[in-house]
Amino acid sequence: MSAVVVVSLSPTTLEVEPGGQALITVTLRNTGTVVERFSFEVLGPLARWATVDPAATSLLPNTERTLTLVIRPPRESFPPAGTYALGVKVLPTERAAETAVTEGDVTVNAFTQSQLSIRPTTSRGARHARHQLRIDNGGNVPMSAAVSAEDPEGALGVRVRPQQVTLPPGGRGTVKVDVKVHRTRLRGQPERHPFAVTVRQAGLPDQKVDAGLLQRPLLARWVPRVAIAVAALAVGGLLYAQHNAKVTDIATLASTTTTTSTTTTTSTTTTSTTTTSTTTPPSTTSTTPPTTAAPGPTFPPGPPQGDNAVVSALSAANPSACASYSAGAITTPTGPTLVLPVQGTASPAPQASFPLDSQGDAAMAAKLAKHFSELCLIGSGGLPSQESFVWAPQPSTTPLTDVVPTGCQPYDQTHVQIALIAGLDTVEAPGSDGSPIALISLATQEDANHAAQVAADHTSLCWIGGSNGGPPDLQDVNHAQAVFYWS
Numbered sequence: 275m276s277a278v279v280v281v282s283l284s285p286t287t288l289e290v291e292p293g294g295q296a297l298i299t300v301t302l303r304n305t306g307t308v309v310e311r312f313s314f315e316v317l318g319p320l321a322r323w324a325t326v327d328p329a330a331t332s333l334l335p336n337t338e339r340t341l342t343l344v345i346r347p348p349r350e351s352f353p354p355a356g357t358y359a360l361g362v363k364v365l366p367t368e369r370a371a372e373t374a375v376t377e378g379d380v381t382v383n384a385f386t387q388s389q390l391s392i393r394p395t396t397s398r399g400a401r402h403a404r405h406q407l408r409i410d411n412g413g414n415v416p417m418s419a420a421v422s423a424e425d426p427e428g429a430l431g432v433r434v435r436p437q438q439v440t441l442p443p444g445g446r447g448t449v450k451v452d453v454k455v456h457r458t459r460l461r462g463q464p465e466r467h468p469f470a471v472t473v474r475q476a477g478l479p480d481q482k483v484d485a486g487l488l489q490r491p492l493l494a495r496w497v498p499r500v501a502i503a504v505a506a507l508a509v510g511g512l513l514y515a516q517h518n519a520k521v522t523d524i525a526t527l528a529s530t531t532t533t534t535s536t537t538t539t540t541s542t543t544t545t546s547t548t549t550t551s552t553t554t555p556p557s558t559t560s561t562t563p564p565t566t567a568a569p570g571p572t573f574p575p576g577p578p579q580g581d582n583a584v585v586s587a588l589s590a591a592n593p594s595a596c597a598s599y600s601a602g603a604i605t606t607p608t609g610p611t612l613v614l615p616v617q618g619t620a621s622p623a624p625q626a627s628f629p630l631d632s633q634g635d636a637a638m639a640a641k642l643a644k645h646f647s648e649l650c651l652i653g654s655g656g657l658p659s660q661e662s663f664v665w666a667p668q669p670s671t672t673p674l675t676d677v678v679p680t681g682c683q684p685y686d687q688t689h690v691q692i693a694l695i696a697g698l699d700t701v702e703a704p705g706s707d708g709s710p711i712a713l714i715s716l717a718t719q720e721d722a723n724h725a726a727q728v729a730a731d732h733t734s735l736c737w738i739g740g741s742n743g744g745p746p747d748l749q750d751v752n753h754a755q756a757v758f759y760w761s
Contacts (some may be wrong), residue, residue: 278306278372283343286378290413292348292385295347298378300341300362301325302334310366311364314714316343317361320380324349326362336752351444355384357669385410388419390473390483392451396466398488401458402712405451405485407434407471417475421449425469429456430487432469435707439473448614454489461491600723612757614643630739635680639738639757642677651726674761679736683759686709692722701726714758732760 275732280303290296304310307634310333314326324345331339343362347353359379389410411417418440423432431454439447451471459465603615612628630636685703693700693710698721700715713735714725728737740756 278304278310278366278369279312279364281303281362281374283376283378284364287381287382289381290345290347290377292347292355293382293509294569295344295346296380298343299347300343300376302331302333302336302341302364302654303338304335306366306369306372308337308368309334310368313365315363315365316376317363317377319345320345320356320360320382322542323353324360330569336626345380349385351412351414353382354416354443354704357381364653371705382414383414385413386415386417386475386478388473388475388481389578390416390471390481392434392485394485396488398487398490400490400492402452402454403487406455407449407451408449409439409449409473409482411443411447414443416443417441417445420474421471422474423469423471425467426468429467430454430469431456432471434471436469451485455487455489455492459489459491460554464488537678543648543741566691599647601647605626607633609633610636610644612636616715631756632739635739638678643675643758645674674759677738677759678758679759680738680740682734682736683711683713684728684734685713687730687733690726692726701729703729712731717729728760734761735759736761 282301284299284301288296288298300314302312304312306428311330312333313330316326320592324343327344331341333339345360358380359377360377360380366372366373389412391408391410393407393408394405397405407421409417409419409421418438420761421434421437421439423434425432430697433452433454435452437710439449441447449471452467455467466486466488468484468609470482473481475672594746598616601615605613610630612630614628626638628639630639683705687703690701690703693702701713701722702710703713705711713729715722735758737758739758
């Protein structure tokens with residue numbers, strides 16, 4: 275049986291630009307003896323971007339017709355640049371088994387396109403911060419680029435990891451950008467230090483993205499006034515203590531003398547009367563110090579034990595003390611603040627208030643708090659720095675499966691150590707890449723020792739809130755709006 279159709283393409287090879295179109299002529303001839311209607315099917319990897327115009331046609335016996343095959347690949351990463359086989363299958367209606375196929379080759383030309391973004395655009399920190407550079411390869415060929423950074427002011431040390439990035443078509447890569455100031459500032463106004471990250475590809479113009487670190491001082495502007503006030507209170511307290519000690523000594527002497535006079539009365543009444551008249555005035559005029567509230571409980575020896583303990587850079591809890599609360603009394607936050615009904619001797623009982631980024635973060639922090647029943651503080655801070663406090667509830671008795679943190683920083687618990695950074699004792703440990711990670715800073719080595727023992731019992735430091743508009747990275751966390759916990 276002879277074929278009822280003959281089909282051919284012209285040309286059989288051609289190139290097409292992504293985002294453009296290419297046309298191929300399809301010649302169709304009906305070699306049968308009856309009128310036949312034909313439809314078409316495009317074959318091959320480019321079939322989804324190819325159409326035959328018209329989609330169907332009828333031919334009398336021994337007649338032919340030309341049609342157009344249109345190919346429109348998008349300007350996207352797929353299909354990748356390269357040569358592809360393309361076929362056209364002709365489907366007769368009357369004699370369906372008498373199909374015919376013709377083939378050609380189509381080359382999709384290459385194009386390059388990449389996009390850079392960095393988060394956060396401006397980080398905040400007293401000593402260091404971390405940014406994340408994202409590179410998207412929007413071209414249809416592999417991308418190989420070198421990444422570097424520069425600081426026009428020379429105020430920063432900027433390190434990028436990795437320095438070489440290779441991405442397939444449509445691939446995405448991330449580069450860590452660690453920024454560290456060369457010189458820390460004790461006080462003053464926050465100062466922004468700009469820097470730029472450059473991506474270089476062979477034969478293409480360099481791409482740059484700008485960012486900056488807003489360096490905040492280690493001490494807030496109100497610290498000197500607070501320090502003066504504290505010093506004044508300390509001096510006043512010392513003078514009061516000395517005065518009170520003198521009064522106590524006089525009162526003690528009076529008490530002793532009175533006892534002696536009473537004993538002597540049995541033998542010499544005159545001596546007793548004279549002695550009593552001399553010693554009575556000091557004893558009756560002794561000063562009684564003002565009544566003060568009972569001191570809070572002291573922090574128990576040693577770190578909290580168990581699978582979970584919580585730390586926070588917030589100073590809302592009572593320094594160096596523990597306070598219990600009822601987990602069942604915690605209400606669902608109606609705003610971006612977690613409020614814990616702390617039970618204490620004061621009336622009314624104090625409430626520990628923790629501001630976070632959003633109501634959702636506050637609700638998640640409430641879930642975390644319900645796993646505990648007590649707040650304990652390691653260290654009073656010594657400096658009003660956001661990194662001076664560690665807030666640690668007692669261990670949770672239930673798994674924290676319902677708590678979804680904003681981020682977690684894993685570390686090597688076998689190499690926890692204390693390093694002196696900018697005058698603060700800092701608990702640090704190696705991260706997954708071996709480089710040291712600052713976990714928490716305190717004002718005294720004793721407090722840091724307690725915090726280091728807590729860190730050595732765990733393998734990760736997690737937090738809720740404090741996203742600062744950036745990626746979930748410990749060095750980017752806004753400590754003033756975050757609650758931390760060990761896991």
